[in-house]
Amino acid sequence: MSRSFRSLLVAGAAGFIGSNFVRLLRRTRPEVEVVVLDKLTYAGNLANLAEFERTPGYRFVHGDICDVALVDQLAADVDAIVNFAAETHVDRSLMDPYAFIETDVRGTAVLCEAARKHRHQVMLLISTDEVYGEVREGRSKETDPFRPRSPYSASKAASEHIAMAYAESFGLPLLVTRSSNNYGPHQYPEKLIPVLITNAIDDRPLPLYNDGSAVRDYLFVEDGCRAIDEILFDAPIGAVYNVGTGAETTGLQVAEAVLDIMGKPRSLIEFVADRPGHDYRYALDISRVTELGWEPQVSFAEGLERTVRWYVEHEGWWRPLKSGEYWDYYRRNYRPLVS
Ligand code: NAD
Ligand code: TYD
Numbered sequence: 601m602s603r604s605f606r607s608l609l610v611a612g613a614a615g616f617i618g619s620n621f622v623r624l625l626r627r628t629r630p631e632v633e634v635v636v637l638d639k640l641t642y643a644g645n646l647a648n649l650a651e652f653e654r655t656p657g658y659r660f661v662h663g664d665i666c667d668v669a670l671v672d673q674l675a676a677d678v679d680a681i682v683n684f685a686a687e688t689h690v691d692r693s694l695m696d697p698y699a700f701i702e703t704d705v706r707g708t709a710v711l712c713e714a715a716r717k718h719r720h721q722v723m724l725l726i727s728t729d730e731v732y733g734e735v736r737e738g739r740s741k742e743t744d745p746f747r748p749r750s751p752y753s754a755s756k757a758a759s760e761h762i763a764m765a766y767a768e769s770f771g772l773p774l775l776v777t778r779s780s781n782n783y784g785p786h787q788y789p790e791k792l793i794p795v796l797i798t799n800a801i802d803d804r805p806l807p808l809y810n811d812g813s814a815v816r817d818y819l820f821v822e823d824g825c826r827a828i829d830e831i832l833f834d835a836p837i838g839a840v841y842n843v844g845t846g847a848e849t850t851g852l853q854v855a856e857a858v859l860d861i862m863g864k865p866r867s868l869i870e871f872v873a874d875r876p877g878h879d880y881r882y883a884l885d886i887s888r889v890t891e892l893g894w895e896p897q898v899s900f901a902e903g904l905e906r907t908v909r910w911y912v913e914h915e916g917w918w919r920p921l922k923s924g925e926y927w928d929y930y931r932r933n934y935r936p937l938v939s
Contacts, residue, residue, distance in 0.1 A: 645786075675717070708759035800868060817846065872935060
């Protein structure tokens with residue numbers, strides 16, 4: 601089975617994963633028209649999409665997924681919506697949860713309503729492994745209950761509930777991905793890996809919460825985008841997919857690997873006060889997505905090297921982001937470890 605689309609509305613594609621996805625789509629399926637809708641929050645960056653400006657079959661619209669009239673107008677002219685748009689950083693959700701509820705929950709409802717009204721082929725919601733909450737042992741399956749523990753993950757869980765309610769009540773042709781932690785080029789320097797790399801470039805301390813023992817499944821963004829593509833074009837309507845590598849890496853292992861690649865001393869690592877409600881482990885059962893024919897291709901060692909190289913070679917991309925509001929956030933977020 602394979603779908604074809606004339607035109608897609610890709611919301612939130614000025615951010616990290618969305619811009620990498622548009623790059624994949626434009627390269628591999630140039631016949632599909634792409635309309636990007638993005639609010640350009642602090643995390644949205646037109647530089648991520650600069651190469652597509654004024655190319656045929658591509659259009660950028662500056663706007664909010666919560667804007668009912670705008671979304672309705674754009675949805676009238678496409679076959680499907682892929683939604684990346686969200687507030688995405690756990691630490692910021694602890695400081696300003698309302699922004700997360702507005703965009704992640706209400707915004708998703710606005711997109712679902714438009715997709716229903718205009719009888720779209722697919723509504724693909726990009727969700728997260730964080731909806732399962734901390735997993736002390738074993739691996740989360742798609743059928744496991746939600747136990748979100750941060751305002752971010754609670755808002756993403758709520759967005760899934762809204763979309764699933766639309767699927768049940770109105771037959772919305774829904775697909776959902778629950779991905780582990782993506783990393784790679786174009787990631788805003790607030791998530792762990794770009795914080796570590798950009799700090800190391802400047803010989804600043806690499807902050808690790810508590811003892812750096814929290815485990816994540818780090819997925820190279822190109823692999824993650826290939827999974828999204830596979831699901832969008834080939835998965836049966838109604839399906840939900842975990843997407844990850846199955847590997848487990850601690851924050852301390854990531855920091856040490858970054859420093860080793862860059863030839864910098866381990867003494868740059870600084871343990872700082874823990875994140876409130878920190879989830880110490882996520883782990884996914886990825887058998888369902890592998891049955892669809894997808895598997896990760898880039899090892900963590902290779903992906904991290906490529907990512908370090910990208911940040912070293914693209915200072916002009918990230919350095920302007922680390923100014924003004926960024927440092928206000930940074931100072932609020934990172935506090936000394938009191939043992
Ligand atoms: P990001 O923070 O880099 O980008 C988010 C984008 O959404 C930005 O361009 C921003 O301007 C836009 N946006 C925010 N609010 C908006 C609104 N109201 N209207 C329109 N646009 C808006 O995020 P990302 O890391 O690329 O994540 C993309 C999606 O993938 C999110 O839904 C996130 O929850 C999900 N996800 C991310 C990861 C990860 O590791 N980064 C893992 C699993 C799932
Ligand atoms: P993060 O990149 O924020 O993603 P997640 O949404 O999965 O929490 O954090 C990844 C892990 O790294 C998580 O266990 C928190 C930890 N972390 C640090 O130790 N230091 C940091 O500066 C950041 C941002 C995260």
